[in-house]
Amino acid sequence: MVELNLMFFAVAIPAVIFAGISKGGFGSGVAFASASILALILDPGQALALMLPILMVIDLATLRPYWKRWSWPDARLLMLGAVPGVALGAWLYRATDEDLLRLLIGGISVGFVVWHLAQSRGWVRGFANRLPPPAGLFAGLVAGFTSFVSHAGGPPAAVYLLSQRLTKTEFQATTVLVFWIINIAKFVPYAYLGMFTLQTAWADLLLTPFAILGAWLGVRAHWMMSERVFFGIAYVLLTLTGSKLIWDALT
Numbered sequence: 001m002v003e004l005n006l007m008f009f010a011v012a013i014p015a016v017i018f019a020g021i022s023k024g025g026f027g028s029g030v031a032f033a034s035a036s037i038l039a040l041i042l043d044p045g046q047a048l049a050l051m052l053p054i055l056m057v058i059d060l061a062t063l064r065p066y067w068k069r070w071s072w073p074d075a076r077l078l079m080l081g082a083v084p085g086v087a088l089g090a091w092l093y094r095a096t097d098e099d100l101l102r103l104l105i106g107g108i109s110v111g112f113v114v115w116h117l118a119q120s121r122g123w124v125r126g127f128a129n130r131l132p133p134p135a136g137l138f139a140g141l142v143a144g145f146t147s148f149v150s151h152a153g154g155p156p157a158a159v160y161l162l163s164q165r166l167t168k169t170e171f172q173a174t175t176v177l178v179f180w181i182i183n184i185a186k187f188v189p190y191a192y193l194g195m196f197t198l199q200t201a202w203a204d205l206l207l208t209p210f211a212i213l214g215a216w217l218g219v220r221a222h223w224m225m226s227e228r229v230f231f232g233i234a235y236v237l238l239t240l241t242g243s244k245l246i247w248d249a250l251t
Contacts, residue, residue: 035152059183082143093149147186161175
């Protein structure tokens with residue numbers, strides 16, 4: 001049960017604003033940190049269920065500023081691959097327990113940071129050539145799966161999109177469109193699995209203004225804020241929350 005107390009709002013409000021900023025201005029890459037943060041005070045399923053409507057609100061708030069600025073061929077490949085990925089995520093959710101979900105969310109969080117550090121140190125090189133269309137379908141499959149189980153579809157989608165040499169705004173607009181569709185696709189199985197409750201719905205209603213605020217800040221930050229500063233903060237949060245979730249799952 002989601003208890004709407006002071007501790008909940010002290011954690012949830014910054015997490016929701018952070019998700020809005022990330023999705024609104026920085027390609028959704030670290031928006032899933034919000035679900036990781038919420039999973040520190042809620043059951044993993046509750047954290048995922050609470051965040052999905054919030055993410056859908058952010059999607060709607062950010063569609064207009066980036067309307068038709070996306071790369072449609074790349075978006076189409078990712079969306080086609082995401083559908084079976086979402087189905088796979090729904091199947092795994094039914095077959096697992098809360099500790100495994102914590103381990104998945106925590107592992108994806110820490111793994112994303114490790115991948116970034118490996119790239120920044122030169123241990124892993126970016127792709128010299130554009131990845132072919134089958135890679136876009138596979139990236140969509142992984143994005144749909146990781147998005148379902150942890151709202152972490154941004155990193156696999158980003159790996160493919162970055163290889164396509166898109167402009168900053170094309171990249172951002174494409175992720176907005178792709179995850180708008182993915183989140184819609186996730187809503188039905190989330191509801192079927194009984195993840196939504198009256199408590200999560202009431203919490204979402206109270207947090208919606210902060211989601212819209214975060215989206216607005218994110219769109220402005222897309223043009224003004226240093227990506228290095230924003231992502232630096234995000235990587236620290238992901239490392240701390242991811243490590244805590246892994247510890248909780250194993251102990």
